[in-house]
Amino acid sequence: MTQAKPDQELVITRIFNAPRELVYRAFTDPDQLVQWFGPVGFSVPRETVDLDVRVGGHQRFTMVSDEDPNMASPVAARFTEVIENELIVGTEDWEGVPGQQESSGMYLRIEFHDEGGKTRLVLRQGPYTAEMVQMATAGWESSFTKLDPLLAS
Template sequence: MTDTTKELVMTRVFDAPRELVWRAFTDPDQFAAWFGPVGWSVPRDTVDFDVRIGGHQRFTMVNDEDPSMTSPGDGAFAEIVENELLVGYEEVKGIPGLPDGTRLTLRLEFHDEPGGKTRLVLRQGPFPVEMAGQAEQGWGSSFTKLDALLAR
């Protein structure tokens, strides 16, 4: 029997201290400035965070060329260690290829690297195998926007 799901695992080193990378994920103003793949944006007025265990993370990505195309995110925080670990989950609705109610977990680990850099380890899933590649491309594209934000 073949496994039809996959956990996405990505590692990325950012040229910024851990506290700044953490803030990019937890501060609504910063999050709105970088999140979403190139060609998508997150209007600041759609971002609502309550960064605590049991708190929430809500936002809407909007396609830059066709604002009628949107992708809402509505997750909950399950585990938080400031500047070190964020774990949350989302029960998805309306995503082609994922049954409504599928629970996707996101785990972000923030590690110090030499030279004031940060190594981020991202784990997300489970995804159908064919969707894991799309998620990886989306994160990679988003991270190019995060690199630019952190360079300011």
Template sequence: MTELVINRIFDAPRELVYRAFVDPDQLAQWFGPVGWSVPRDSVVVEPHPGGRHCYTMVNDADPSQTVTIEATFTDVVPNELLDGAAVAPDGTKMRLRLEFHDEGGKTRLVLRQGPFTEELAEMTRTGWGSSFTKLDDLVAAR
């Protein structure tokens, strides 16, 4: 099992990037790889320790294909950190940690997620990359 680590620079202040993760309206606009959508009415974000983080991704080509994520925040520092846990369908406890760093008006996001098999880690990396392309567009428009 491996932990996925992604470093990504967004051309926007960290407050805007952080808000895109905790504002349900914004999360619904960008989350999920290209070809998948997140209906706004499926999103619950309670950014505090013990708060829920839930949403459903729907395949645009085949709406019968859905993925529902239900996680709990374990640690939150506004504009700096979102840390949470979820239980995968196979019972594996998964962790997602997002660190938001100021890079002179830009944001360096450090994402840590896992544990994964090597194959699932690469699929997840690809999914995040596709999602982040949509996030780039959202924060650039602000």
């Protein structure tokens, strides 16, 4: 059986009804991150989160299935570029995603653009196989449904 080549980039553009400073903080404040990150049915226990958002800093946490706490996916990222309220760039390693081999050196780029009091977020991540692009997109979109009410509060 031949492994599919990971050569696909995930790109999501989404408008949030909140200023970019609030959206940026939701990605960089551990207490906020745990309230929304992970698709519906998954959570991030606060004790697993370690964030140091600066060039050379890191992000570490574990996403856990609400139904089966033994199903966990640790994520570790290294930040290569950070501009407060504007940009987060880094590389990620993760494991435990069903149907996917462990990742090494996947990139992540999150841009926060001011849209007149709202925020246009542009997220790029990869490389993925074509199948994983669909699954990762669904995961991010599901996470964003949890982020919307947090930003509204």
